[in-house]
Amino acid sequence: MYFKIALSNVKKSFKDYTIYFLTLTLSVCIFYSFNSIESQKAIIEIGKSDLELMDSVIKVIGLISLFVSFIQGSLILYANNFLIKKRKKEFGIYMSLGMGTKKISKILVLEAFFVGLLSLLSGLILGIIFSQGLSLLTSQLFDIPMNEYIFIISYSAILKTALYFSIIFILVIIFNTLIISRYKIIDMLNASRKNEAMKLKKPIIYIVTFIISIILIIIAYIYVIESGLDASNKLFIKSIILGIFGTFLLFFGLAGFALNLIKRNKNIYFKSLNMFILNQISNKVKTNFISMSVICLMLFLTIGMLSTGISFKNALEKDLKNNTPFDASARMNISEDDEIKSISESIHKLGYDFDNNEKYVEYTVYGSKSDIKKLFKDKIKEEDYKRLNKIETYGSSIITISDYNKIRNLDGKNKINLKKNEVLLISNSSKIVNIINDILKYNRELTINDINCTVKNSKIITDALYTSAMDINMFTLIINDSLLKSIELKDYTFSSIDINYSDESRKRSEEKYSKLFKSFLEGKGNSKYGFILGTTKDQAYLENKGMTTTILFVGIYLGIVFLISSMAVLSLQQLSEASDNIERYKSLKRIGATDSMINKTIFVQTMIHFTLPLGLAFVHSTVAIYVITEFIKMFGRPNIGVSSIATALIFLVIYLGYFYATYAGYKNMVKNSN
Structure with missing residues (x-):
C-alpha cells in the first residue's frame, strides 16, 4: 500500500x-x-x-x-x-x-x-x-x-x-x-x-546602505585594478574584503532603495500589477539578501574561472617555452669547505657520466649583497622605487660574461662583448621585467659597491639561463670577469650546468637525468658529493601541464557545481514564495486580475529574482576578467573568446533550464490553487 x-x-x-x-x-x-x-x-x-x-x-x-x-x-x-x-x-x-x-x-x-x-x-x-x-x-x-x-x-x-x-x-x-x-x-x-513575518526598517536605512555599498564596490574595483593579480599586495586583499562586504550591503539596501525610487513615479508604480510585483520582489530580497549575496559571489567565481581558465593555462605554458631553453639543467650549492666544487665532477662521482652525444656547459652563479633597490638607489624616480619596494626582490645573482657567452653558445646565440664597467640585466620574472624596463627608459646607470656601471641593454633580457618549470631568475647581473673581485658577494655560490641532448641519445639521456634528479627530490640521492637540484625539459612540461590542468579541472568542476547550486537555490526560493503567497494570488483573482496578468507578474518576478545576483556577478566578473587579462598579457596576447563563448553557452543552458522550470512550477502552483 x-x-x-x-x-x-x-x-x-x-x-x-x-x-x-x-x-x-x-x-x-x-x-x-x-x-x-x-x-x-x-x-x-x-x-x-x-x-x-x-x-x-x-x-x-x-x-x-x-x-x-x-x-x-x-x-x-x-x-x-x-x-x-x-x-x-x-x-x-x-x-x-x-x-x-x-x-x-x-x-x-x-x-x-x-x-x-x-x-x-x-x-x-x-x-x-x-x-x-x-x-x-x-x-x-x-x-x-x-x-x-x-x-x-x-x-x-x-x-x-x-x-x-x-x-x-x-x-x-x-x-x-x-x-x-x-x-x-x-x-x-x-x-x-x-506567511513569513517581515520586519520593515525605515526607508532611509536602505537608501544610505545602498549608496555606501556602491561606494565600497567602486573602491574595491579601483584597488584590484591598481594591484593587479598580486595576492601579496595589501590592496588586493582589501579589494576582496570590500567587494564581499559591498555585495552584501548592496542586496540589503537594494530592495528598499529601488522600491522608494519607483514609488516616486506614480505612472509606473500604479500601472497594472506593478505595485504587487515590486512589493513581492522587495520583500523577497529583504528576506533573502544573505543567500542572494552568496549566490552572486558564487556566480562571479564561476564566470571568472570558466572564462579565463584555459587562457590562463595557455599563457603559463607559453611562458614555460621561454623557461626551458635546454634539455636539462641542474645546480649545486657549494662553499669553501666542500671537497667537490664542481657539479660536473659530482655527477661523474655519482656514476652518471656524460655521453658523447650530449653537449653541456658548466658555469658559476654568485650571490650579490646588492639587491635591485641598492643598485639603482638615488638614480631612479620615486614612483619606480615605490614599485620596487612592493616586491620581495631579495638579492641579485651575478654571472661573468665569459660564463654567459658559454650559455648563449649552447643555446645557439651570438657572443656578447662587455667593456670593463658595462653590465647586462637579465630576468624572466614578470614582476620585475616591466619595472626595470620603465627605469631603463630614462636611466642606464647603476652602482655596484661604489663602482659606477652602465647598463648595455636598453631593455631587460628575458632569456632563461636555466631550464625550470617556474621563473626562478628574479634578477641577474652579467658583468665583466675583471669586475668580479671588486664586488662584495654572499657566502654561497651555485655550480650550475645546462645540457642538450642529440636526437640519437634523447631517450637514453632523458631517462638518465630524470632518474638522477628524482633521486635527490625523493631523498634517495647520495649527498656525499653534494645535493643536486635539477630538472629536464620533459619533467618541467609534465609538471606544468599536471599543475595547470589540475587547476583548470578544479575550476571547471567547482564552477559548474556553483552554477547548478546557485540556480537551484534561486528556483527553490521562488517556488517557496509561490507556496507562501497562494492566498495573495487568490485575492488578485477576486479583484479581477486575469490569468494572463497573473502569469505576467510570475514571469517578471522570476526574471528579476534570477537576474539580480547574475547581473551584479557579471559586473564583478567584467572587472576581474580585465585584471586577469592584463596579467596574462605579460606572457602573451590572451584569447578568451572561445572560453567566454563556452561559458556563455553553459550559463545559457543551465540558466534557461532552471528559469523555465521555476516559471512553469510557479505558474502551475498558482493555477492549481484556484
Missing part, C-alpha cells in the same frame, strides 16, 4: 519535483564525469610516463569531490526541505485520517528512493556522455592524439557516485523523519495560511 501511495505521489507531484529532479540529475552527471578522470585515455597515457603525476591529479579531484559532495548534500537537503514545507497540508490530512508519523516517514522514504534512483540513473547516463567530451578536452590539454578513441565507462566512478549519493539520501531520510516527528496536525493543516 505504501509503495503504491509513494509511487502515486511522485507521479502526481512530478511538476513539483522538477527542480529537485533536475538538480539531482545534473549533480550526479558532474560528479561522475570528474571522478571518471582516471579512466580517460589521456590520463592513462600520462600515467604510462609519470604515475605520480596521474595519482596527484586524481587525488586532488578526489579531495575536491568531498567538498562538492558537501555542497550537493546541503543543496539536496535544502530542496527537500522545500518539498516537505510545501506538503505540510497533505501530511496533516494523512495524520487526521489516523496515519502516524512513522507511516508518513515510510512513504517519504519510498518517494526519496524513487526520485533518487531515477535521478541517479539519468545522471549517470548523462555523465557517461559528458565524460567523453571531458576526455577529448583532457587529451587536447595534454597534447595527446585521439586517433584510437575508445568509449570508456568508469565503473569505479559509478560505484563512488552511487555511494556518495546513497549517503546523501540516507541523510535526507533521517532529516525527513525528524522534521515530520516535530510537526503538529494543526500546524500542518494551517501551513498555507502562515
Whole structure:
C-alpha cells in the first residue's frame, strides 16, 4: 500500500519535483564525469610516463569531490526541505485520517528512493556522455592524439557516485523523519495560511546602505585594478574584503532603495500589477539578501574561472617555452669547505657520466649583497622605487660574461662583448621585467659597491639561463670577469650546468637525468658529493601541464557545481514564495486580475529574482576578467573568446533550464490553487 501511495505521489507531484529532479540529475552527471578522470585515455597515457603525476591529479579531484559532495548534500537537503514545507497540508490530512508519523516517514522514504534512483540513473547516463567530451578536452590539454578513441565507462566512478549519493539520501531520510516527528496536525493543516513575518526598517536605512555599498564596490574595483593579480599586495586583499562586504550591503539596501525610487513615479508604480510585483520582489530580497549575496559571489567565481581558465593555462605554458631553453639543467650549492666544487665532477662521482652525444656547459652563479633597490638607489624616480619596494626582490645573482657567452653558445646565440664597467640585466620574472624596463627608459646607470656601471641593454633580457618549470631568475647581473673581485658577494655560490641532448641519445639521456634528479627530490640521492637540484625539459612540461590542468579541472568542476547550486537555490526560493503567497494570488483573482496578468507578474518576478545576483556577478566578473587579462598579457596576447563563448553557452543552458522550470512550477502552483 505504501509503495503504491509513494509511487502515486511522485507521479502526481512530478511538476513539483522538477527542480529537485533536475538538480539531482545534473549533480550526479558532474560528479561522475570528474571522478571518471582516471579512466580517460589521456590520463592513462600520462600515467604510462609519470604515475605520480596521474595519482596527484586524481587525488586532488578526489579531495575536491568531498567538498562538492558537501555542497550537493546541503543543496539536496535544502530542496527537500522545500518539498516537505510545501506538503505540510497533505501530511496533516494523512495524520487526521489516523496515519502516524512513522507511516508518513515510510512513504517519504519510498518517494526519496524513487526520485533518487531515477535521478541517479539519468545522471549517470548523462555523465557517461559528458565524460567523453571531458576526455577529448583532457587529451587536447595534454597534447595527446585521439586517433584510437575508445568509449570508456568508469565503473569505479559509478560505484563512488552511487555511494556518495546513497549517503546523501540516507541523510535526507533521517532529516525527513525528524522534521515530520516535530510537526503538529494543526500546524500542518494551517501551513498555507502562515506567511513569513517581515520586519520593515525605515526607508532611509536602505537608501544610505545602498549608496555606501556602491561606494565600497567602486573602491574595491579601483584597488584590484591598481594591484593587479598580486595576492601579496595589501590592496588586493582589501579589494576582496570590500567587494564581499559591498555585495552584501548592496542586496540589503537594494530592495528598499529601488522600491522608494519607483514609488516616486506614480505612472509606473500604479500601472497594472506593478505595485504587487515590486512589493513581492522587495520583500523577497529583504528576506533573502544573505543567500542572494552568496549566490552572486558564487556566480562571479564561476564566470571568472570558466572564462579565463584555459587562457590562463595557455599563457603559463607559453611562458614555460621561454623557461626551458635546454634539455636539462641542474645546480649545486657549494662553499669553501666542500671537497667537490664542481657539479660536473659530482655527477661523474655519482656514476652518471656524460655521453658523447650530449653537449653541456658548466658555469658559476654568485650571490650579490646588492639587491635591485641598492643598485639603482638615488638614480631612479620615486614612483619606480615605490614599485620596487612592493616586491620581495631579495638579492641579485651575478654571472661573468665569459660564463654567459658559454650559455648563449649552447643555446645557439651570438657572443656578447662587455667593456670593463658595462653590465647586462637579465630576468624572466614578470614582476620585475616591466619595472626595470620603465627605469631603463630614462636611466642606464647603476652602482655596484661604489663602482659606477652602465647598463648595455636598453631593455631587460628575458632569456632563461636555466631550464625550470617556474621563473626562478628574479634578477641577474652579467658583468665583466675583471669586475668580479671588486664586488662584495654572499657566502654561497651555485655550480650550475645546462645540457642538450642529440636526437640519437634523447631517450637514453632523458631517462638518465630524470632518474638522477628524482633521486635527490625523493631523498634517495647520495649527498656525499653534494645535493643536486635539477630538472629536464620533459619533467618541467609534465609538471606544468599536471599543475595547470589540475587547476583548470578544479575550476571547471567547482564552477559548474556553483552554477547548478546557485540556480537551484534561486528556483527553490521562488517556488517557496509561490507556496507562501497562494492566498495573495487568490485575492488578485477576486479583484479581477486575469490569468494572463497573473502569469505576467510570475514571469517578471522570476526574471528579476534570477537576474539580480547574475547581473551584479557579471559586473564583478567584467572587472576581474580585465585584471586577469592584463596579467596574462605579460606572457602573451590572451584569447578568451572561445572560453567566454563556452561559458556563455553553459550559463545559457543551465540558466534557461532552471528559469523555465521555476516559471512553469510557479505558474502551475498558482493555477492549481484556484
